[in-house]
Amino acid sequence: MKINKLNEKLNSLYNGKVSAKEDEYSIILTGELESYDDILNACNMAVDKKSHKYVVNNIKLLNEVKEKIRIPSINDKSLDNAHPDVLVIGGGISGTSILRELSRYDLDLLLVDKECDLANQASSRNDGEIHPGVDLKKGSLKQSYVVRGNRMYDRIAKELYVPFRRIGQYAAFCEWWMFLPLLFVVLERKYICGVDDTRLVGRRTLRKLDSRLNHKFTWAISNPMSGVISPYELTIAFGENAVQNGAKVSLNTYVESMDLKDGVIECVHTNRGNIYPKLVINAAGVFADDVAEMAHDRFYSIHPRKGTIAITDKKANYLINTISSVQSVKKNKNHTKGGGTIRTVHDNLLLGPDAVETRYKENFDTQRNSIDNIMAKQTNTVEGLKRSDIITYFAGVRAATFEEDFILSKGKRTKNLIHVAGIQSPGLTTAPAVALDISKMAVEMLGDVKEKTDFNPYRKGIPHINEMSLEERDAYIKKNPDYGKIICRCEEISKGEIIDALNSNIPVETIDGIKRRLRPGMGRCQGTFCMPLVAKIIAEHKGIEIKDVCKSDEDTKIGIRNKGENE
C-alpha cells in the first residue's frame, strides 16, 4: 500500500487524528486517539509485508495513565567500567540461548536483566511447547527457524539436563468434509514447508492415541515431533551453562540509557554502573523497542499481547497424553487464540493460553473471563476436564510486532547492535536455531574471534530424587542425608535438592527462585505447607533471618518484623 493511500484511509477513519509517514525502514504513525483498540487498528492497517517495512507506533493514547515499569531498587557499582565484548540485554530464552552459544568463543560476555531471576517474564509464562511449525506459512522468519529449532531439542535437553518429551501434537477438526482441505494443508506443509513429520490421522487412530479426546473429532493434523519442556528451567539451564563457560549474568540490572557516538553505542548506563560493550544484543522481549529507542534504532514497535494459562492437578493428567487442540474452521486472525491442552513435562495439564491485546507490557493480571474462555475451549478438546482440577493460573505477555514476525537483524542505524525482537510463539522452539545464527552474526561483527577449546556443553543439573529408583535414591541419601528429608510433599522435593539450587552458579535465593528450579510450591497445595520450610532453608543457607527471605524481588521480604519487635 502506498503511504498516500494509507493516509487517506486513516484520515477517513480517524478524522485526521492520525497520520503516517515512511522512512527507509519503517512506516511511522503519529497522532492521538481515544482508544487503544483504534491505535492497534491503525497500526495493523499500516502493515505492508511487501515493502518489508516495519510499523512504528507513535500514536498517543488520550488521557493515558503511563505504565510504571518495575525497576530494581538496588544501586551499586558492581558492573561499573565493565568492558564486555558482548552485552546481552534480556535474560529470557532468547538472551540466555545466545549467551550460551557465544560462550563457545573466547569472548568476555555479560548478560543483564532487570528482573530478579532469569525467565521472569514471557519465558516462564508460556506453554512450554516445542512446536512442529505446522501452523506457519512459508515466508516468515518464524517458519524458517521452527523445524530446525525443533530438531535440535533432543541434544539441547540432554546437554543441559532439562526434562524434554516429544509427546506429539494433534490439531483436531470436527467436520468430515475437512478431509480434502486438510490433506492439501498436510501435503503443503510436509513437502513445501519441510514439516516432514506432518500427517493426517482419522478418528480411529486419534482415539487410539488419546482416548479422552472429544469423540466428535474426525480428523487431526498429527505432528509426532512436537514436544514439551519446562521453559523456565531451560532458560535457567542455558544461563547456567553459559556461566559455567565463563559468561557473566547480572540480575536486578536495569538499562537506563545509552551514549552513542557516530552510530556506535559507547556506554550503557545501568543501576549497577556504566558498561562499555563492543557489541550489544537486544533481547529485551516486550521492552525490545524501548531498548532500540535508547540505541537510536527504533524501527519497529512491540504491542503486548497477554495470554493466560491454567494448570491442573496432576490427578487430572490421565485425561490426555499429548498436545491437543480443537480447531475451528472459521478463519482466525494471524495469531492463534484459546490455546490447547498440553500434558506438561511435569505431568500436569496446561490449558491455554488465550490472546488479549493489552496496552501494558507488565500486565500479568489474570481475569476470570480468560479462565472461562480457556475452559470453554478446552472442555471441548478433552472430555472430563473440570474447572475444579485447576490448581493455579497466570498470565504472560507476548512481545508481538505488527508484522507478527521475528526481527533478527543488525542495527539499521546503529552499528554495534543486534536486535532479537518480536519473539513470540514459536520463540521457545526456534531459540536454539536463532542463537546459532545470531552468535555467528555477532562473531562476524566482532571479527577475529577464536573458538574455545575447553567449551563444556554439559550442564550438571540437580538430581531429581523423586525420579530415581529406590536403590539410587538410597545411595544418594547415604552420601547426603538432606536428600532424604522431604520438604515439598506434593512434588516430593528434598532439602538436598534445595541446597543444590542455592549453590548453583546463578543462585536465586528466593522462594520463587527455588520454586522455578525445583517446583516446591507448584503442586496442589501451592506452597501452603512448604513455603515456611523453604524460607527456613534459604535463611540458614544465607545466614539471614527467616523474615528477611524474599518471595521474589528484593523488596518482597516475607516478614516485616520478628515476634515481639516493635511495630
Place this chain on the structure above:
Amino acid sequence: MNNYNTIVIGGGPAGLACAVKLHKNNVSCLIIEREQYLGGILKQCIHDGFGLQRFKEKLSGPEYAERFVNEVFELNIPFIVNAFVVSIEKKDGYTINVSTVEGIKTYTCENLVLATGCRERTSKQVEIHGSRPKGVYTAGAVQHLVNVDGVIPCKKCVILGSGDIGLIMARRLTLEGVKVEAVYEIMPNPSGLKRNIYQCLVDYDIPLYLSHTVKRTIGYPNLEAVEVMEVDEKLKPIEGTEKIIECDCLIVSVGLIPENELAGRIGVLSDARAKGARCDLDFETNVEHVYTCGNATHVNDLVDYVSESGEVVADAIRDRNDSERKLIDIEVKGRCAYLVPEMIDVNKKNNKRVMYFRSNKILKNATVTMKVDDKEILRRVYANLRPPEMERIVVDYPELSENSKVVFEIEEAK
C-alpha cells in the same frame, strides 16, 4: 525388625491416638511422620480450647498433642520422623518404602492406617485473580510463620473466609499488633464456630462482612490492596459493589480438604460428599486392611473426634477377624451434607457405632433418622443444626444382610 502388625501413616492427633490405643491393645505398630516432630498441625495451633470433651480442660494445640506424644515416649511406641512415604506395595500385607535422612527404609505390615490429615484450599481454588504478589497466604501458612517461626508477615491484613482458622488468625494477628481490616465471607452465614466469631472478631471489633468476596489482588510484586465485592444469593459478584481495601496481606481461610493422595495410590476410594476416604463403621476403607481416621476421612471441627476415630480404628484392628467383607452403602437423604462412615460391612458386628454428620443448611428443629429396611433404629430432633458444626451420633445396628437398605435422613421442620 521392620515388620509391624500395623503401620500408622501420620503422627497428628488421629495417628497418635490410634497408635497409643493400638499399643494398649497389644498390637505392634509404627508411626511414620513426615515432619520433624510428632503432633501434626496442632504444633502450630497455639490457641486454647482443645480437648474440652476428652480432658474436660481447655488446652492449647501443643498441650493436647503432647499428652499423646508423651504417652508415645513413655510407652516406647516406635515412631520415625522426617520420614516420607515414597511408595506402598501390596504383597502379603503391605510394604512401605520411606525416605528418611538415613536412607530409604522399608517396612512391612498387615494393617495400614492412613492418618494423613487435611490441607487447605488455596486462593486459586476460589478464583482470586491478580498477579501473584507477595502477601497472599492461606491461614495455615500464616499460622506457621507467626507461631512457629516467630515472623510477623504484615502490617494490615484482610481475611477471606470465616472458617475457624481464619477467625483464630484474626485474633492472633491482632494480639501481635497487626491491623485486621475485616473478614469477608462469601456465604450468607459464617462458616466458623459461633464462639469463635464472638471471641475472635467481636472482642476485637473486627468487622465480618457476609455475602462478600475478594475478587482480585492489586499490586506486584507486593500486595497493595484487594478488591472486594458483594455477592448475590447465587454467590455471583454484584457489579457496582466493588471496593478497594488497602492491605499488605490477604489471608484465605476457605476450607480444608482431606489429604488422600496416598490413599488414592493404593486404590482407596474417596467420598464425593466428605471428600475423604470412604470407610465402613470400623473406618476400614474399600481396600482391605487399610483404615482411615481423623481429617483424612472428613474435616472435623473438634480434635477430640479426630482422636476418637483413631481409637475406633485401633479397637477394630484388635478385634479384626478375617471374615469375608460385604460392604453396603448407607443412603443419605434430605438436608445432609455428609455422613461418615459411608459404608457398612454387614459381616461385622455393628452395635454401638460412632458416626459423624453435618447438615448442608442451617436448620431449626430438624429430625435426624436412621432406618434399616424402613424400620427406624434412630431418631433424634435437633433444636439447631448448622453446617459448621459437626454432630456425633452412636448407632446400634441390628443384624444386617447384603440386601439391607440403610437410610440416613435429615428432615427440615415443616
Place this chain on the structure above:
Amino acid sequence: MKELTCIVCPNGCELTIDEKTLEVKGNKCPRGADFAVNELKAPSRTISSTVKTSFKDVPVLPVRVSKEIPKEKIFEVMKEINRVTVDKRIKSGDVVIANVLGLNVDVIATSDILLNEEHYGKH
C-alpha cells in the same frame, strides 16, 4: 436485654441476659449462665501467644495465661509477653512470667518444644 454467644464450650449457645435481673436465657448448662453474668460485670478471657527464645532451633515458645484475665488487660499483658525472652529449655506448664501485672495469673509455657532435641535428637 443483651445478646451474647457463650464461649465456654464449642456448643456456642446464643444467650440473652437481662441487664437488671441478670436472668439468662438460651444456655444449655449452668456454665453458660455464669459466663453471661461475668460477661456483663467483668468480662475475662484467656489469651494465647508466643514468647521469644534465645534458641535457634525454636525461635518462639507457645504460652498462655494460667487463668482468665480481665478483657481490658489483654493488650497490656501482650506487652509483657513481648518483653520476655526465654533462655532456659523449660517444659510445658513452666512459668514464664509469674503474676503478670499483679493479676494473680501466670504466663505459662504450653509446649515441650524446647525439649525436642532431647526427645528426638538433632536432625
